[in-house]
Amino acid sequence: MDIVWMGALLALWAVVGAMVLGLDRLDSPKPSNKAPGAADGASS
Amino acid sequence: MSSSAWGLLALFLVLLGVLAWPVGKFLAALCNERVPRWMQRIEAPLYKLAGTKPEQSMHWLRYAFALLAFNAIGAIFVYALQRLQAWLPLNPAGMAAVSPDSAFNTAVSFVANTNWQGYAGESTMSYLTQMLGLAVQNFFSAATGIAVAFALVRGFARRGDGKGLVGNFWADITRVTLWVLVPISFVLAVVFAGQGVIQNFDAYKEVSTLETTAFQQPKNGADGQPLKDDKGQPVMEDATTKTQTLAMGPVASQEAIKMLGTNGGGFFNANSAHPYENPTALVNLLQMLAIFLIPAALCFTFGHVVGDMRQGWAVLAAMTVMFVVAVIVITPAEQAGNPLLTPLGVDQIHGVLQAGGNMEGKEVRFGIDASSLFAAITTAASCGAVNGMHDSLTPLGGMVPLVLMQLGEVVFGGVGSGLYGMLIFAMLAVFIAGLMIGRTPEYLGKKIEVREMKLISIAILVTPILVLAGTAVAVIASAGKAGIANPGAHGFSEILYALTSAANNNGSAFAGLSANTPFYNGLLALAMWLGRFAMIVPVLAVAGALAAKKRLPVTSGTLPTHGPLFVSLLIGTVLLVGLLNYVPALALGPIVEHLVLWK
Numbered sequence: 001m002d003i004v005w006m007g008a009l010l011a012l013w014a015v016v017g018a019m020v021l022g023l024d025r026l027d028s029p030k031p032s033n034k035a036p037g038a039a040d041g042a043s044s
Numbered sequence: 045m046s047s048s049a050w051g052l053l054a055l056f057l058v059l060l061g062v063l064a065w066p067v068g069k070f071l072a073a074l075c076n077e078r079v080p081r082w083m084q085r086i087e088a089p090l091y092k093l094a095g096t097k098p099e100q101s102m103h104w105l106r107y108a109f110a111l112l113a114f115n116a117i118g119a120i121f122v123y124a125l126q127r128l129q130a131w132l133p134l135n136p137a138g139m140a141a142v143s144p145d146s147a148f149n150t151a152v153s154f155v156a157n158t159n160w161q162g163y164a165g166e167s168t169m170s171y172l173t174q175m176l177g178l179a180v181q182n183f184f185s186a187a188t189g190i191a192v193a194f195a196l197v198r199g200f201a202r203r204g205d206g207k208g209l210v211g212n213f214w215a216d217i218t219r220v221t222l223w224v225l226v227p228i229s230f231v232l233a234v235v236f237a238g239q240g241v242i243q244n245f246d247a248y249k250e251v252s253t254l255e256t257t258a259f260q261q262p263k264n265g266a267d268g269q270p271l272k273d274d275k276g277q278p279v280m281e282d283a284t285t286k287t288q289t290l291a292m293g294p295v296a297s298q299e300a301i302k303m304l305g306t307n308g309g310g311f312f313n314a315n316s317a318h319p320y321e322n323p324t325a326l327v328n329l330l331q332m333l334a335i336f337l338i339p340a341a342l343c344f345t346f347g348h349v350v351g352d353m354r355q356g357w358a359v360l361a362a363m364t365v366m367f368v369v370a371v372i373v374i375t376p377a378e379q380a381g382n383p384l385l386t387p388l389g390v391d392q393i394h395g396v397l398q399a400g401g402n403m404e405g406k407e408v409r410f411g412i413d414a415s416s417l418f419a420a421i422t423t424a425a426s427c428g429a430v431n432g433m434h435d436s437l438t439p440l441g442g443m444v445p446l447v448l449m450q451l452g453e454v455v456f457g458g459v460g461s462g463l464y465g466m467l468i469f470a471m472l473a474v475f476i477a478g479l480m481i482g483r484t485p486e487y488l489g490k491k492i493e494v495r496e497m498k499l500i501s502i503a504i505l506v507t508p509i510l511v512l513a514g515t516a517v518a519v520i521a522s523a524g525k526a527g528i529a530n531p532g533a534h535g536f537s538e539i540l541y542a543l544t545s546a547a548n549n550n551g552s553a554f555a556g557l558s559a560n561t562p563f564y565n566g567l568l569a570l571a572m573w574l575g576r577f578a579m580i581v582p583v584l585a586v587a588g589a590l591a592a593k594k595r596l597p598v599t600s601g602t603l604p605t606h607g608p609l610f611v612s613l614l615i616g617t618v619l620l621v622g623l624l625n626y627v628p629a630l631a632l633g634p635i636v637e638h639l640v641l642w643k
Binding site for chain 1: 123144569
């Protein structure tokens with residue numbers, strides 16, 4: 001039974017580990033240098 | 045609400061403010077990596093041993109993997125300790141090895157700063173397991189939360205190097221543990237011991253009671269689960285006893301970090317309702333202050349590090365307003381008592397000789413005021429320690445702890461997790477404000493763009509999904525329904541509370557639910573692990589993204605994030621986003637129960 005529960009822990013670790021890698025690839029960060037307060041797109 | 049309840053609340057808030065300020069300032073120095081020389085000399089051998097250089101800042105990805113590795117090793121260690129405790133020293137009561145599923149649940153629970161306890165400490169854990177496994181994780185899980193908060197605050201404070209460096213995880217966890225958690229816990233433990241909290245390695249004491257005690261206990265079947273009659277009520281059997289076993293142990297040292305680290309796992313099953321854990325009114329007050337100390341201090345830390353104290357005050361104000369409202373709801377609900385007892389001639393009126401109101405499940409020593417305040421504090425923060433049984437709160441009174449947890453543990457919240465959770469909501473608030481006025485949202489000079497909003501959405505949605513999906517699975521599965529001792533709305537509330545507590549890393553329980561089964565041990569461990577780390581990962585990703593951005597100067601077009609308007613917007617966002625997810629579930633549980641009780 002110990003192997004089963006340690007396997008479960010490994011699986012949980014793998015899920016968050018995969019999340020780290022996935023979120024790192026989620027869009028690449030684009031540092032913005034626009035003027036402060038400048039409108040992005042249509043504004044009223 | 046009675047004048048004594050108002051007085052206790054006011055005293056608590058004043059003392060909290062006085063104590064949190066210097067702690068917040070010191071935490072800011074640690075966050076800014078300004079550590080005195082003599083401290084560096086003590087730390088140096090530890091870094092050498094670990095093979096790391098504290099001045100080397102990490103990319104968020106490396107920071108996250110270091111954090112995950114550290115916590116995984118902690119979980120394996122706690123699991124192994126429980127499984128091997130029968131053969132290890134400091135086990136005078138001869139505790140057997142903990143069952144695999146319970147050991148797994150407990151290991152995840154303490155690593156995730158939840159401290160959900162499916163077991164009773166005094167009949168399950170050896171002194172070695174309590175000290176080396178559980179108490180050590182109380183320190184490390186708290187330090188992990190503060191480290192993540194540091195990383196996020198640095199993300200706001202840094203001028204933007206394009207690299208996304210958020211600090212050194214090993215340095216953060218070492219400094220927080222060595223210079224904050226250990227010293228304050230030591231002082232608290234000494235004070236607690238002076239007040240009567242026990243601290244020894246003695247064997248359990250068998251004592252004779254003054255008179256024979258007759259009582260009823262639930263009758264268990266062959267499977268160890270409570271038997272139920274045709275109506276679904278538990279089958280009871282008569283029992284008597286003339287002796288009582290007094291559990292002993294090194295309690296004071298564990299009690300201090302249990303509160304300070306918003307861990308909440310009691311040495312004894314009765315937690316802070318046990319006289320050996322919480323013997324006096326002074327200890328009760330100190331325990332409540334210890335729970336909120338670091339979460340409140342971190343608001344000041346935030347203000348210091350970003351160079352604008354008003355920002356820290358704004359976050360603290362939003363937390364305080366929501367907390368005070370919670371106390372104002374729960375205390376009168378408990379003072380109102382139980383209407384079903386009134387026709388039976390039970391006097392529930394508050395007077396000089398009795399606390400009045402609903403005293404079921406409460407310690408007479410603490411009464412309604414201190415029990416209600418404690419319940420609000422322990423669930424506003426992700427502590428989970430209890431000085432009374434939450435299962436016995438009135439339906440409305442019981443809904444307050446549920447709601448406080450469901451808001452995402454951001455009303456002060458856990459050490460570190462409260463601040464980073466609230467800052468996630470603050471970014472969502474400026475995003476909503478940006479949508480209203482048609483400007484790109486920015487917070488503290490950092491633009492909140494598409495990537496950040498995706499990450500924020502993930503961080504906010506993780507816990508509601510875990511709570512609601514987990515509750516749905518538990519009420520459908522026969523293994524889930526088997527644990528219910530109170531059928532109907534209250535039974536549903538117990539399951540909802542368990543999943544809410546687990547996924548939000550609180551750890552308190554409504555009790556009444558037989559949760560020490562493979563089904564609940566597995567399900568709740570899943571909720572605790574993902575509720576902790578699937579939230580931390582996107583928060584660190586946000587920290588990295590913000591650290592890489594340039595900090596823009598404040599102009600006339602910048603939304604002020606320190607005034608009453610923003611505080612109101614922040615509270616509105618927390619209530620709207622945090623609470624709306626749960627309204628249908630609350631309607632099926634405590635709201636139905638309240639309407640039935642007062643019809």
